[in-house]
Every structure is written in C-alpha cells, then in structure tokens.
Amino acid sequence: MIQDLKAEYGKIFEEELINEIVQVGTFKEVPEGYKLMEIGDFIRGMPLLISGVIKILRDDEDGDELLLYYLEKGNTCSMTMACCMGDAKSEIRAIAETDAKLIMVPIQKMEEWTTKYKSWRNFVFNSYHVRLNELLSTLDSIAFQKMDERLIGYLKEKARVNQDDIIHNTHQEIAYDLHSSRVVISRLLKKLEQMEKIKLHRNYLKILDL
C-alpha cells in the first residue's frame, strides 16, 4: 500500500506528507461497478486514487443521468473538496469504472495540510483546475455537439481511460452515460458500423478507426 502510494504520489508530495497520509488514511480496494458515492451522501473523506478509473456522474431528480468525466490515477475528486467547504453533501455519483485502489483521507486534515504543505496546496489547486476544465469540455460537448459526435467522443475517451479498444457495454449503458435512449444509440452505432469505424457484437463493440 505504501509502495503504491509512493509510486503514484511520491513525486509530488514530500516524504513527511506521505507519512501523514499513510497514518490517517484508510486504504480501500474496490471492484468494478462499486458505488463509491451517491448524490446526497454525507462526505466523510477525500479519496486519493492510486490505481484504476472512477467515473463521475451527475443525476437529476427524475433519475436522468449524465457522465461528467473520469478520474484516473493520481487524481482526486474536486467535487469532494468543494463539498467539504459547503454543506458537505455530495452533488455527484461516483462509480468504479474498473477495479480501483484508493486512500480515503479524513476531511479535517485537508485544512491542516493546506496550511502546512505547499505541495498539498498545489495539488488541491491543480485538481480544481483540471476538474474545472474537464467540466468545461463536458459542457462544450453537450452544448455544441450533436449526439453522433458526442457518441464518438465518448467511445474514444472510454477506450483511452480503459486502455482497451473493446468497449464492454450494452447500448443501454452507453445511453445512460450520454443521457440518451437505447434506440438512439443503437441507431447511431449501426451507422458507425456501416462507416466501418466500429464493429458491433453482443454486449461489446470494437473500435476500428474513429
């Protein structure tokens, strides 16, 4: 565990901070599909992702959902940080996209470390920065792109974070992430297949040339 942490965060955090993290943090290993956070949940800790991918989703009252972005190793959830300062309720849902290892740090330490460690301050600022830009791209794609373009972007990004040209999802699951409907996604995927950009199979699809 310490080795994993050091491998991922050793370059940006000083020895002393790493030791503190090890002392107060709780190590967590979760399987693919594990729900790490639900909207409205009370937030007790802040996750530092060591390996794997977490997907962050936004839901509305009617059960509609939308993929915001993926967290990858070395990332943390800015939403969580944001929540620590506000009413401490989560605004988002977090699901393990792959098996993942992470360390949960109690939120009380955040404030303390922010004063004490410059590297921690930079890390937190940088996370905010990255997340803000990530949210902006998500917004761009919803506001300015049509569904076919969004779908292509989604498949590419998914392949990238999973390092796999095969997307192991049903059309329904993709539809949920893009806040669309299964029929629409099937229709567009079929078009992409006809253009020989992907190859469709049952329960998965293979990216050929997007």
Next chain:
Amino acid sequence: MIQDLKAEYGKIFEEELINEIVQVGTFKEVPEGYKLMEIGDFIRGMPLLISGVIKILRDDEDGDELLLYYLEKGNTCSMTMACCMGDAKSEIRAIAETDAKLIMVPIQKMEEWTTKYKSWRNFVFNSYHVRLNELLSTLDSIAFQKMDERLIGYLKEKARVNQDDIIHNTHQEIAYDLHSSRVVISRLLKKLEQMEKIKLHRNYLKILDL
C-alpha cells in the same frame, strides 16, 4: 477606492492583506458591455469584483456562444485562477453586464498570498467551490431541461443579478446567451406572454410572474 474595497472585502480579508491589495492592485472602472476578457487572451491579472455584474461566456470555434454564469460583487473569476496555473490562456469570455468596478491583482501575488494569508486561501478555495457548483447547475439546465424551462431560468437569474424585473435585451441577444436562435426565443417568449408570465415590448420585456 479603498473604501469600496473595504466595504466589499473588509469582512473576509485582514487589514494587512487589504493594504497589500491596494498597493499592488490596479483599480478599474468599466462600462456596461465592456469586454474584460476574450478566449485565448493571455491572462495578466486576477480580477476582484467590487461592484456590478460580469457575465462569463463560453464560445466554440464556430462562433457559437453560451452563458456560463454571472459574477457578482465579492466574487472573483475561478477560471482566471485556474488559468494562472495552466497555460495561462483564457478559456472563457467575460463581458460587463452592468457598469462595474474591480481591482486587478497581478497573478504573481496569488501564490505568495496563498502561503501568507489564511483568509486568502479560504477565499480562493471558496471561489472554486462556488464556481464548480455554478458550472454544475449550468450543465444541469443544458442537459436536463428543455428550452422553455431554460428560458424561464435565464430570465429569473438575469432579473435577480440586475435587480430589475425589466430585461433590456432583444430576442437575438437572449438567443445568443442560451445558444439558440432568435425565432425560437421569440416563439417561446410569445407563449410566456400568452400565459401572462411576462409582457413583451420593443427592445425589452417585463417579468410579471414567472
């Protein structure tokens, strides 16, 4: 100027920090419609808004645009902060919605003050937090709401920040902010008038009961 600054920020910043801001900051007074920042601009300073309202817009390559949110007095632009840490290029466009007073602080001071003043750290974190949530609501409205609902939300928010039930804009201007077209907005506004929620006039409209 010092009075204005103290009135707005005196409660959250200690005396010493206020003095520093006065020393290194440059006071700026801009008229309604003034363009404070353009996409791709190099960012030299960070604005602290003292009075007035600034609207923050996102553009894409094709000239399409979309209102992200309003900055009000006591706010700063998190995007700017985010940019200070990244490639220093603006991702957004900022236009004065009303006449506005602000102080520009050189970005070099940010880092210094973050180490030195706890109140500054809190201010910066809090700004990020507020902006992140603001972006999330914007995203919600685009992803989950239909145009009629978005239009109502837009009119309400605009009336709120301007403290005026009369919206002094043409349908075309509203259409730009919502990334829609003039005809669509005219259509929907007419419906709202028929429902007696607003009253339409040339170049402006009055909110009755939204």
Next chain:
DNA sequence: ATACTTCTGTAACTATTGTTACTGCGTAGG
C-alpha cells in the same frame, strides 16, 4: 432441448428545436 431473459435491429411516429423566408411595426436620421 426447451423456456426464458437480455440484447439488438428496425420501423413508424412524435416532439422539440432550428432554419428560411417574408411581413409589418417603430424609431432614428436625413
């Protein structure tokens, strides 16, 4: 093998939004 479930393909239809085109009103400037 049979029955059952899940996933995908497709057609027909609806809803929403965007586009084009044309009208007339109101105001500003000559």
Next chain:
DNA sequence: CCTACGCAGTAACAATAGTTACAGAAGTAT
C-alpha cells in the same frame, strides 16, 4: 415627412432526437 434599418411575429419546413412497439438473435437456466 420619408426612408432605412433593426426588431419582432409568424408560417412552413427540415433536422435531430426521443418514444413505442415488435421481431429476432444470443445467451442462460431448468
């Protein structure tokens, strides 16, 4: 006063996305 321009109203149409319904293919369980 008259003209020109910007703004708003409206109709007709197009494009995109979402919905309903159903059929068949591919797995899974009995």
